Amino acid sequence: MLNEYSSEEEEDEDSQEEDFVQEERRRVNTKMVDQATLDKLEAGFAKFQATESKSLLKKYLTKEIFDALKVKKTSFGSSLLDVVQSGFENPDSGVGIYAPDAEAYIVFADLFDPIIEDYHKGFKKTDKHPPKNWGDVDSFANLDPNGEFVISTRVRCGRSLQGYPFNPCLTEAQYKEMEEKVSSTLSGLEGELKGQFYPLTGMTKEVQQKLIDDHFLFKEGDRFLQAANACRFWPTGRGIYHNDNKTFLVWCNEEDHLRLISMQMGGDLGQVYRRLVSAVNDIEKRLPFSHDDRLGFLTFCPTNLGTTVRASVHIKLPKLAADLSKLEEIAGRYNLQVR
Numbered sequence: 124m125l126n127e128y129s130s131e132e133e134e135d136e137d138s139q140e141e142d143f144v145q146e147e148r149r150r151v152n153t154k155m156v157d158q159a160t161l162d163k164l165e166a167g168f169a170k171f172q173a174t175e176s177k178s179l180l181k182k183y184l185t186k187e188i189f190d191a192l193k194v195k196k197t198s199f200g201s202s203l204l205d206v207v208q209s210g211f212e213n214p215d216s217g218v219g220i221y222a223p224d225a226e227a228y229i230v231f232a233d234l235f236d237p238i239i240e241d242y243h244k245g246f247k248k249t250d251k252h253p254p255k256n257w258g259d260v261d262s263f264a265n266l267d268p269n270g271e272f273v274i275s276t277r278v279r280c281g282r283s284l285q286g287y288p289f290n291p292c293l294t295e296a297q298y299k300e301m302e303e304k305v306s307s308t309l310s311g312l313e314g315e316l317k318g319q320f321y322p323l324t325g326m327t328k329e330v331q332q333k334l335i336d337d338h339f340l341f342k343e344g345d346r347f348l349q350a351a352n353a354c355r356f357w358p359t360g361r362g363i364y365h366n367d368n369k370t371f372l373v374w375c376n377e378e379d380h381l382r383l384i385s386m387q388m389g390g391d392l393g394q395v396y397r398r399l400v401s402a403v404n405d406i407e408k409r410l411p412f413s414h415d416d417r418l419g420f421l422t423f424c425p426t427n428l429g430t431t432v433r434a435s436v437h438i439k440l441p442k443l444a445a446d447l448s449k450l451e452e453i454a455g456r457y458n459l460q461v462r
């Protein structure tokens with residue numbers, strides 16, 4: 124025993140890390156896919172190769188990568204087909220892949236890693252996401268104190284619940300269980316965050332449409348999600364929580380298990396951000412979230428990995444917005460997305 128320990132200590136840190144990665148890959152069950160899935164994959168890939176697409180999937184799914192990954196499976200039974208089918212069906216995707224379960228990020232790393240590196244501008248497969256750190260929340264101020272430009276401000280993040288796979292692998296029973304967990308946890312929120320959970324099941328069309336029109340609720344029928352098999356058993360397990368002022372919202376089981384959203388009229392980013400941070404910190408004490416040492420907080424879509432935070436303003440730019448391509452070009456220069 125003693126010898127074993129001392130010989131381990133002699134290894135340098137890098138090779139220990141390498142061992143850890145190798146071990147993690149071995150641990151993951153990589154049994155072969157069935158013939159029907161393989162046939163679908165081959166047919167889908169052939170068609171996709173003949174299709175024009177600017178997606179990252181198109182850029183990185185080479186024949187070699189395809190052949191290396193097409194037979195693999197996660198222990199949840201997810202295959203490469205589950206990863207790529209949204210991108211195959213929607214050639215206008217920007218990215219085109221999703222992780223059906225957390226293990227997919229490891230089993231299909233040869234495809235995920237280069238796409239993550241490209242989308243997240245240089246996050247290499249050897250990189251590690253830094254530990255969670257909300258920063259100095261008081262350093263954020265009002266972006267538009269005179270109320271001239273910004274109509275509303277929104278900051279959101281995504282979280283996955285430990286112990287559950289992502290949408291395509293969830294059973295109807297799991298959806299129900301998760302909704303129950305989420306709604307009972309949120310009912311414990313107090314003060315400004317106090318509110319109510321509204322399940323999609325049984326919600327009238329009028330209420331649903333009003334919440335969508337006011338930008339509080341997600342829309343139904345996103346074709347990218349549908350093709351990714353992420354809308355099964357809809358509306359079971361889906362719902363929305365909001366506080367009385369509708370400045371704090373939680374989406375349950377839309378794209379991610381949880382989307383936590385803070386928003387309000389005007390440009391007070393500081394207030395919006397601080398509300399989000401205190402809500403997430405509070406919820407985190409009661410609901411354990413899936414976190415990965417390398418990728419940070421885990422989400423269904425690789426675009427959201429890491430901090431999962433998206434901050435946005437609804438802003439009036441009538442002259443610039445008249446020329447959408449100009450607007451896109453300028454936004455791109457600042458690493459901003461027009462939505």
Ligand SMILES: NC(=[NH2+])NCCC[C@H](N)C(=O)O
Nearest residue numbers: 216217218219220347424426
């Ligand atoms: N909601 C999202 N995850 N959006 C980002 C990606 C959406 C879609 N899968 C695409 O690749 O274009």
